[in-house]
Amino acid sequence: MMAYIVRRLLATIPVMAIVGIFVFMLLHLSPGDPAAIIAGDNATEANVAAIRARLGLDRPLYEQFVSWVWQTVRGDLGVSMFSNLPVTTLVMQRAEPTIALALTTLFVAITIAVTLGVLAAWRAGTLVDRVVMGFAVMGFSVPVFVVGYMLVYVFAIQLRWVPVQGYQSIFDGIGPWLHRLILPSVALGLAYVALIARITRASMLEVLAEDYIRTANAKGVGTGRMLLRHALKNAAVPIVTVIGIGVALLISGVVITESVFNLPGVGRLVVDAIARRDYPIIQGVMILFAGVYVLVNLTVDIAYTFLDPRIRY
């Protein structure tokens, strides 16, 4: 097992290298000149050229690539062309809201989705099943920003139960932290609920048709115990897989949710950087995202061994 983990961790290096090369080439070959954006609208061509030279953007592409690779290999993600701050500092400043949003969203989504999925499977073919699946389809179909605006209008503007926007650090107290994360987590989590609930239902239906479930019923095992202890555990592998795959969905959803709820996270950082062609930020964050995604997949693979003892690496 340990050898497998080490092998998988080593495999992240070529993955991140490929992502890095791809992102670098994509950025530098697509239109957009950060020097022109920095200089502003009233700048002369000479101003723009001077800034371009200062940032080293007038050097040949291979030279820029080599210097970026050398810098990255040493663990230096570079400095923002606009704010002059190190990319690692900017990412660290933005990491907490994004991690908090991702974790609370996962918590909300998994709790609701698994419950609904189990319920729908247990009551398959009934009105309960149809309502749950209808809700799931709706959750997956309505864009995150629409859900976000609706939640803000009802719960923040009309009822004034929660704030419209902003983030408060967990170090300022768990109450205010949660208070500001409820709406974003629910808005972002709805799509997840739909995805996970459908998979849970399908997987549970398959397991509920197994002989050992019939045996458990025959032995008089209670419904709750039968569903959660016997069926859900055996149906968990596909659910965990979908949760893992959904992390990519979560990363893209975080970008939109952070804008709608004005959360100062990494998603907004990278979107702003793309609009401005702030190459070091985009490259640095993309590599980090790739690393996170690889690690999430590794975690999911390891989780299989706990859920299904037959799986061994």
Add this chain to the structure above:
Amino acid sequence: MKTTRRNLLKGGLAAATTATMVGYGPKSARAQRRNEARYVPHADLRVLDPIWTTANISAYHGAMIYDTLFGIDANLNPQPQMVGQYNLSDDRKTHTFVLRDGLRWDDNTPVTSADCVASMLRWKARDGAGQHMWQRVTDLSAVDEKTFKLVLREPYGLVLEALAKTSTPLCYIMKKEIAETDPNTQITRHIGCGPFKFVESEYRPGTRVVYEKNPNYVPRSEPASGIAGGKRVHLDRVIWDIMPDAQTAASALMAGEVEFYEVPPIDIVPALQAAPGVKIEVLSALGNVGYCRLNHLHPPFNNVLIRRAAQLAVNQEDFLRAAIGNPQYYRVCGSHFTCGSPMGVEDGSEMLNQPMPARQARARELLREGGYNNMPVVVLHATDIPVMNQAAQVIAQNLRQIGMNVILASSDWGGVVTRRSVKDPPVVSGNSTTGGWNIFFTWGGGNSTASPINLFAHAATGQNAWFGWPENALNEQLRNEWAAAPDLATRRAVAQRLNRNMFEYVHDIKTGQWFGPAAYRSDRLRGVLPVPEIGPPWWNIERIG
């Protein structure tokens, strides 16, 4: 339970812990009582050097923490700001400036004339108006700690206007050792002499910018007016909350989470107007002026007849209705120098008053006379900024209506600002285009646009001009005459000739003027001043609720 000291202590600790956990402890209560204001500006502050970039938001930052030698008042006249005494020699060539008493940096060191000299030198290296003035400068030197002089080869009527101007970059005064930074390198220290201090430790690019009252700042005795006069600060802190989403910003204002939203989109304004405690007000009386830049280097717009055809075809009303919508906030304007400004003359723009069918018929004739052969016209189309997006589409349709073959080259604004600097001709292959361009749309602040000199885009110096590279000797001769004119009446007379000439050779195509209102909580703030251009001035504003 028996009341003992130990039990009381335990109870107190438990209560304090719980209060901290849920966030309703003393810290939270203190935050509610702060004498501060939260502001949603039009853009994120990424660059902290207002000389290095011409981005307006960096100029706003500059207005918070720096001061200028002169400032424009509400009537657009330059007034002394850091300068206490000013003298112009009889031959009108030597300008002597004496700094007023009490000027200090926020690190508590005195402001000196050496700081001013170094700042002016850095500013002129980056600014079009500064460079225009510097063609006549023979000396700029400190006389003593508080006095410095500017010597010119010939009289120049725009010295004070240039030092007070609100078009970017403004002539902000920085500490000598900071101002000596290479003009092409961003400064890294932010010590100011303005009404606020920049709180660097709380700066989060893309999220939040924090300013505190500068205790070392001594305001002038006059009342505040425009960006001039006594900048009295009544707030302890001003926090800029960067919100990329307009709907979120509007909701935050309605819910009272922020006090000021600088530029709400016009379609959101009715909802804000209906919200209790929110006031909608146009703070910049001259608003914004839109214009299409034509590429004078390549066909078809290297031909004045084709440029005139395009000028007749582009309908300001169409653009303004599509992009702004509410006629309360826009006007058709026939001036290259901003209607409503002292130079807002409309000579030469009579054709704008003709009905569109007549204009279009004449435009088609001009296309024939100019030998237009259906060659593609590439319009740069920024899709990520609503006004830009609508402008490009309306302009394209206006040109198609007279028979031009228009192709929209769509990208984000970042793509447009890069491509507009390409001087090669555009290359069209099917629906895709590469290389240069024929038309792009942009806009400028009304006050900046009002000056033939301050706005670099007014120059017609060919390859050295702003994007589009118009070349017209008479335009340059008249701009120089305007700069040398001794009084307002003479300047206005020159501006009339300039405007007529710009319409004749079609310098660029104006697309109208609009006035984006600001929205703020009038139940919490009072003393918001109208300003020529540089954002809401946070001095003079008091928190009342």
